[in-house]
Each structure stands twice: as structure tokens, then as C-alpha cells.
Amino acid sequence: MAAGIITGTELSAETETALERAVASHRHEALFSERAHNIKQSAVRDVFDISIRPGLVSLAGGSPSLTGLPLDLVAQTASKVITEHGMEALHYGGGKGTEELRALICEIMAEEGILGASPEDVVVTTGSQSAQDIAAKVFCNPGDVVLVEDPTYVGALNTFEAYQVQVEAVRMDGNGLIPEDLEARIAELEAAGKTIKLLYTIPSFNNPSGITMAAERRQRVVDIAREHNILVLEDNPYGMLRFDGKPLAPLRADNPDDVIYCGSFSKIFSPGVRLGWALVPRHLYRRFYLAAEAVVLCPSTLTQLIVTEFFRRFDWRAYLAESRAVYAQRCEAMLSALAAEFPAEATWTTPDGGFFVWVTLPEGIDTYPLLHEAIDAGVVFIPGAAFTSSDEPSNRLRLAFSGVAPEQIREGVKRLAPVVRRAVEQHAGA
Amino acid sequence: MAAGIITGTELSAETETALERAVASHRHEALFSERAHNIKQSAVRDVFDISIRPGLVSLAGGSPSLTGLPLDLVAQTASKVITEHGMEALHYGGGKGTEELRALICEIMAEEGILGASPEDVVVTTGSQSAQDIAAKVFCNPGDVVLVEDPTYVGALNTFEAYQVQVEAVRMDGNGLIPEDLEARIAELEAAGKTIKLLYTIPSFNNPSGITMAAERRQRVVDIAREHNILVLEDNPYGMLRFDGKPLAPLRADNPDDVIYCGSFSKIFSPGVRLGWALVPRHLYRRFYLAAEAVVLCPSTLTQLIVTEFFRRFDWRAYLAESRAVYAQRCEAMLSALAAEFPAEATWTTPDGGFFVWVTLPEGIDTYPLLHEAIDAGVVFIPGAAFTSSDEPSNRLRLAFSGVAPEQIREGVKRLAPVVRRAVEQHAGA
Known part of the structure; x- marks a missing residue:
């Protein structure tokens, strides 16, 4: 006991606890992983x-x-799901998410211009942030580069930094990521011997800037990434929330093999259900979903069933x-x-x-x-x-x-x- | 386009797509992280x-x-939570989990012999598997050793291997982990220059063996780990399910500074809500919960409120x-x-x-x-x-x-x- 080192002194139980904790704390400081030092408070x-x-x-x-x-309808839906499908809703589900929810997700994506996506290529995740976490896990070794917009979503920065990647910012103007800057940045980093794995972008109404990548730049950005064998990680939680009601086609739309697309129910329905998704190129799917499974086994079946049923009963458009x-x-x-x-x-x-x-x-x-x-x-x-x-x-x-x-x-x-x-x-x- | 390489041939759209995918697949193979190769299907x-x-x-x-x-009561509870607290239930919550759920978790843990735990030391997680993922993330560098029981939970093995740790098994007999074997294994690994970070144990009704670590061995195991500055990661999803109704005191009970305790609602209530928790030594808490936040932002507020309210209305004992x-x-x-x-x-x-x-x-x-x-x-x-x-x-x-x-x-x-x-x-x- 830590208290034992102080002889001839009577210590209160509280002091003793505090001393023991201080000793443990000192002892355990060496146990943190290198990556733990990179994990910061957002x-x-x-x-x-x-x-x-x-x-x-x-x-x-x-x-x-x-x-x-309509809270009443959400409440009714939750009640119905539990009463009628409780044995499924309260149980473990598959690691990819339920088939019904993945099908609904494809309908939602079609609404913003991703046509013909297959539920087989969708992984339901615990919010879309965890899709970014999985992408970093599956693709990034320590020291690998992830390109991001300047500025970009703080949560993604925290997620990436937990994997000890080198985050490199690319400039934006009022039309989003500047393709010439992207090329220049890639050239510099490649000349320095760096391995660039991902380009993380929030093309529509970027968080925090609100800036949108112009339609005419989108294919150019994907093409540059493809030429350099960099995967595009497209984060599009706000895509459906364009004020004029006509979402711009996501980068993923015409590039099924080169873009991992992240979507979320947080902004179009509710963050409290913690459901997002990734639409993953088929040849990368297996590794992606196994990594998801290794973290959470499966997304919440209960919230998946509630969301699916609610969207089926509700005029979400x-x-x-x-x-x-x-x-x-x-x-x-x-x-x-x-x-x-x-x-x-x-x-x-x-x-x-x-x-x-x-x-x-x-x-x-x-x-x-x-x-x-x-x-x-x-x-x-x-x-x-x-x-x-x-x-x-x-x-x-x-x-x-x-x-x-x-x-x-x-x-x-x-x-x-x-x-x-x-x-x-x-x-x-x- | 990949199809362009075959001249003078008319390709169907399908063949073209397949060819493009094959090319992308080949190109992207180099992008996987080293750890991705360690992530296997369970x-x-x-x-x-x-x-x-x-x-x-x-x-x-x-x-x-x-x-x-009682599905009706679960359904009623969900409906009530959404109707009366929908604006909270459907929103983002804090990264540690709600105060009310963390207080309930402390009551549950008291039932099995962890007395006086503070809600301030609890992190609510997306199932207890994600608590193990966070522990590996926060403590393990590639090549570090995690000691496990032989046999042990396959999901934990998958989680650890995703962090490229060296998993080393310690023998059990009918009374659980053998302290002498644990000491011998540690001595061997230390002699080989290895850094041992965690001892992962399922002391009560081990998955898959059903074996329970005898009460008289428990403190000895923690003491051995402490002597070698190894954190104990105690996974106790079945602790309350001892047939005679008298749970054995967890390793955490008398060792608040040296044991990270993982609990779960999956076995005592429902896996579909995806809620587990970690009770973390106070001096390790901040890094632990920030790492949790970097993955999921917060656990599902909706399922947290449903579980809390249900346990309050229901005679869970x-x-x-x-x-x-x-x-x-x-x-x-x-x-x-x-x-x-x-x-x-x-x-x-x-x-x-x-x-x-x-x-x-x-x-x-x-x-x-x-x-x-x-x-x-x-x-x-x-x-x-x-x-x-x-x-x-x-x-x-x-x-x-x-x-x-x-x-x-x-x-x-x-x-x-x-x-x-x-x-x-x-x-x-x-």
C-alpha cells in the first residue's frame, strides 16, 4: 500500500486513497499508446x-x-416495432445492418443523385463519424497522409489523429476545394516520399464554412485523386439540405469504385438514434465491414428498426x-x-x-x-x-x-x- | 477507362463495369493499412x-x-420517452453517456459487489465490445502484448488483433486463470523484451468455457498484474447470471486503480440497444472517454433513455x-x-x-x-x-x-x- 511508505504517520482513509491513486497514476502513465497522446478534446x-x-x-x-x-408518430412507431418485432428489435443483428434499412438508405441516396446503389455495398454505422473511424482504421498506417479541406470538420480531425496520420490541408475558395491546389499539395507530398491514402471532403455546405464544391469541380477532384491512387472519403450529412431543394450530385454518383460515401440520419432525422452509413466500393467492402464488426458487432437493431419503420410510414420527402x-x-x-x-x-x-x-x-x-x-x-x-x-x-x-x-x-x-x-x-x- | 485497353472490341456495359472494378481493386490493394490485414471474420x-x-x-x-x-412495458417505455422527452432522446448527448444511465449502472454494479463506484468514472459505450476496442486503442502500440485466457472471447481477439497487438494466452484450469502460469508467461515475455499492457479476463463463466475464476484466485491475479504494471481489463457480461444468485465479487471490486471493468446490457436486458459501459480508474478516465468520443461522438441517446426509464419502472432484480x-x-x-x-x-x-x-x-x-x-x-x-x-x-x-x-x-x-x-x-x- 502506498500509505506504507510514510511511517509513523496516521493517514485518513481519504488521504490513503488519494495517495494510492497518485502512485497508480504515475505507474500507468507509461501504458498509454502513442496514439492516445493524439486524441484530444474536441x-x-x-x-x-x-x-x-x-x-x-x-x-x-x-x-x-x-x-x-411528429413525436407522436415516432413514439407510435417505436412502440409498434417493439410490440410486433421485439424479439428481432432487441436482439443482435448482422454486422452490415438490416437489409431493410440498407434498402431505405439506397432510396435516400437516389434522392440526391446516387442512382442504382446496392444495399449489398452499404454498411450501417453508429453515426457517420464511426464510418470515418473505420476508414482511417482500414486504410491508414501511422505517418500516412490524409488530405482534408481547410477548414474541415473537427470530429473528423480528431478521428484521423487518433490513427497517427499526418493530416494535410488543401485550400478552398468560394467554390470549394481548389483543384490546382490539390494537385500541387499532392505533388509536394509525393516528392517528400509521403503515402497519401485518403482525401476527406465535405463537398456540400462544408462544416464549418458552409462552402459548396462547385458542380464543375467535382469530377475533376475525383480524377486527380484517382490518378494518384488516393481514395475519396466523401462526407455528405447535409447534402439533402440544399435550400433550393435540388441537391448537387455527390462525388460518389459517377465514381462507384473510387469514393467511400458517408451519410447520416443525424441531420435529416435524429442524431439520438446514432445511425449513419458508408457506401463502399465493392472491392473494399469486406474489409470495411469486418472492421466495423470488430468494434461494435452490429449497429443497434432497435434504432435501425425504428428508423426504417418511421421512414416507411412518414412522408420524409x-x-x-x-x-x-x-x-x-x-x-x-x-x-x-x-x-x-x-x-x-x-x-x-x-x-x-x-x-x-x-x-x-x-x-x-x-x-x-x-x-x-x-x-x-x-x-x-x-x-x-x-x-x-x-x-x-x-x-x-x-x-x-x-x-x-x-x-x-x-x-x-x-x-x-x-x-x-x-x-x-x-x-x-x- | 479500363475498357480502352482492349482495342477493336465491343464491350457490354456490364463487362466494362467489371473491368473497371477489377482495375480499381488491383490499384487499391496497396491502400489497406497493415492492421486491416489482421481484421478477420469472426x-x-x-x-x-x-x-x-x-x-x-x-x-x-x-x-x-x-x-x-415484458415487451408491452418496453414498448410503453419507449413511447413515453419519445413523447415526453423526445427533444432530448432524439438529440446528441454527452460523450460519457447520460448522468442518469451512469447512475443506474453504478446501482447495477453494486448488486454484484462493486460498491461506491462513481458515475463520474463510467463511460457508456456502444456495447461492451467497443469498450474493449477503446482500451486497445488507448493502451496498445503495435507489437505490445495483451494477455488473454485460453480460451477466450473471439470478438475480443478480433478487436485486439485489429490493433496489431501480440495476443498471448495464459492457461486456465477448472478454477480459471492459473496464477503460476500467469507469472511464468509474464516472466518469459518480459525476458524477451516485450511490453505487456493488458490482461484481458472474463472471470465469471468465461466465454467460451463457462469456467469461473475462483474467488481466492482473484486478488492474486490482480496483484500479479499490478506488480508488473499491467492493467486488468475485466469483461463481466455474465457476472449477474450466476445460477445460485450470489455473484462473485469482480476483480474491480477492491482494485479501483488497476482494473478497467466492462459491463453490458446485452445479457441482462437486450443486445439490440447496443449499450455497454466501462468503469475506468479515475486517472485513466479522460483519455478513455475522449477516445470513445472520437469514434461515435456519443452513445445513442434514444436507447440510453429507454433503458434508464425501463429499469426505473421495472423490477429488474x-x-x-x-x-x-x-x-x-x-x-x-x-x-x-x-x-x-x-x-x-x-x-x-x-x-x-x-x-x-x-x-x-x-x-x-x-x-x-x-x-x-x-x-x-x-x-x-x-x-x-x-x-x-x-x-x-x-x-x-x-x-x-x-x-x-x-x-x-x-x-x-x-x-x-x-x-x-x-x-x-x-x-x-x-
């Missing part, structure tokens, strides 16, 4: 804990609006149309509030779908310390530095309009504006 | 697909009996008592059928809890080819070779009594007996 999740404080306006989390969901209108209205509320409240030195993106607006302040301003001032003012956002793999400070911030009603959005922007204005003035005066 | 999952064929008696899968569950009686009866049915039907050359374990009986045939018989004969005879089991990390053939087989009614168990054993008898006779004659 800034988004960090702010998630803060943002549920009452009274705060959260422009932080990329939460879908659930207020339009009409619901998506309503959702798009809700998000378009919220986006408009945010854009007009920004125009009314923010100083002229700030600029921002004008997304045509998705959940986010990306604000740029004058260079040299670090938005991270502003977060604390914003919390004091009653509003939260995510500082831009979260969305890059570098440790550089960022003059950008992500504002999510998706989960908050228009009047709250206006209130949040109003609270944030003085914080931003002060930072701009101090910076100009410095 | 023999259990393999047989899972076969065992749902109508008419077959499955003694293969370790499925819990769900027939005693009484249900567990009934479950134990059901499993005891099924185990008894299997043991008496084996005694009546199997040849004298076969021996088997007599478990006092859990799901499995482990049968040993005369040395030199490989039970893997017997599986095909058994399927023809209308019964499935899992060949023993699945439960070791070696590629050696095994003269053992796992029979699960948990998911099948007594008359089916008797029928299954009756169908299997001639297959076994033939193998024994041929072996004796050879």
Missing part, C-alpha cells in the same frame, strides 16, 4: 457542455432542428422540404443579423444549404479568447482554430444557425456583435 | 448467418433469452432472478442431454452461470470440419479454434444453452451426438 464537444447552460444562446453546436418532427425551408429561414435570419450588427471589417460566407456560416475577422485577431467574452455576453460559437489541424490561432469563427429559432439567432448575433466590434477596434488601435 | 459471426436458417437448432450464438421480457432460473434450467437440460447422448470419450465443463458449455473431444480430433456435418444434421455450434489466437486445430467446441428452449437443446444435442460419435470412432480407428 473544441465543439467542450463548448457542448457549456452551451446547455440556461439563458445562453448557442450558435455553437451543429444541431439539427427537431421541432418539426415532404419533411425534408419543410426542413430545408426552416434552415433557409434561419440562415437568412443569421445573414441579415450579421449585416445589421457586425462591423464592416467582418466578412462571412453565404451558404446555400447546411447548418453553418463562417465569419472572418481582420487578420491577426485570435477568436479563441473572444469565446470567453462571448460566454459572459450570453452567446457561444466555435473558434475557427478548432477546424484546422495546425496549432495556429485563427481569425475565424463558426456560427451554427441550424438548431436555434430566428429570434434567438438575432439575439445571439446581437450579443456577439459588441465582442467582435471591441476586438476589431482593439486590433485596429494596436 | 467464426461466431460467420455461423450467425447460417444459424438463422429455419429448422436448424443453433447452439452457436451466445444470445440471451428475451422471452421473459426480480427479472434477473427469473433469468438465472431460465439459464440454470437450460444449462441443466444441456448437461443431462450431453450425459445421455455423447460418447464416453467426450468431456465438458459444468458451469455455474453464464451461457456456455465447453466440450472436449479426444486429442487429435479437429472440430472445425465437424461443423459442416453438424449443419447437415440440423445443428450448429462454434468450433474451439475460434477462441484462441493460434491457428492450431482444436478438439473443442462451444455449445451455447442460453438462447434456446430446453426441448430444442435436447434436440440439438441429439442431432450433434452421432456426428461426434462418428468422429470419435474414426479417430480411435485411425
